[in-house]
């Protein structure tokens with residue numbers, strides 16, 4: 001079915017994906033192949049236990065190659081403790097006993113970066129809208145979860161202002177809110193789409209998201225469960241504190 005739909009959409013000049021590399025999934029051929037201009041397929045993953053199944057995640061790059069960590073803008077005292085980085089170190093490329101190759105987290109995210117860099121905002125928005133309209137297919141029981149949000153940068157960050165502008169263009173074209181976090185205080189978020197919510201890590205963009213060792217009474221506080229909370233998914237201009245752990 002996927003190939004049939006691929007064929008039909010290809011001949012309309014549009015592409016879509018039935019993707020899931022949030023959990024380890026073999027994409028070795030795609031990962032080593034340079035995406036062709038008209039053959040790219042955006043890869044997304046589904047929300048984890050904290051983020052929730054109503055959210056799909058699009059990464060622009062990996063934690064290993066994170067532009068904020070490399071430029072010293074990461075707000076963690078020890079950037080080596082970044083949980084996205086931990087996953088890339090833990091889930092490596094490997095072979096199963098059957099001989100089947102399984103793509104690791106870092107390889108998959110570097111592939112995501114290639115696709116992001118080589119796709120137009122229209123292509124990406126088209127594919128995201130397809131996923132939102134259809135729902136996200138869960139690997140375990142093959143059910144489809146309803147998608148209410150698109151989250152960016154579970155790993156990595158904006159590489160440049162061009163990435164901010166591209167995500168903003170995508171947000172203008174997709175049917176659900178786009179939200180995420182950034183430590184790039186050196187970039188401009190004043191002109192972003194009304195459908196894009198940027199939580200600045202230690203600075204205010206749409207909102208501020210601040211890691212603290214002690215919560216301040218009167219500020220908003222992260223409850224650590226995005227299934228129950230939408231403080232990062234709406235633009236309110238306030239500071240949301242999260243306890244360091």
Ligand code: SF4
Nearest residue numbers: 222224225226229232
């Ligand atoms: S403040 Fe709410 S939406 Fe933001 S990370 Fe915490 S639980 Fe999730």
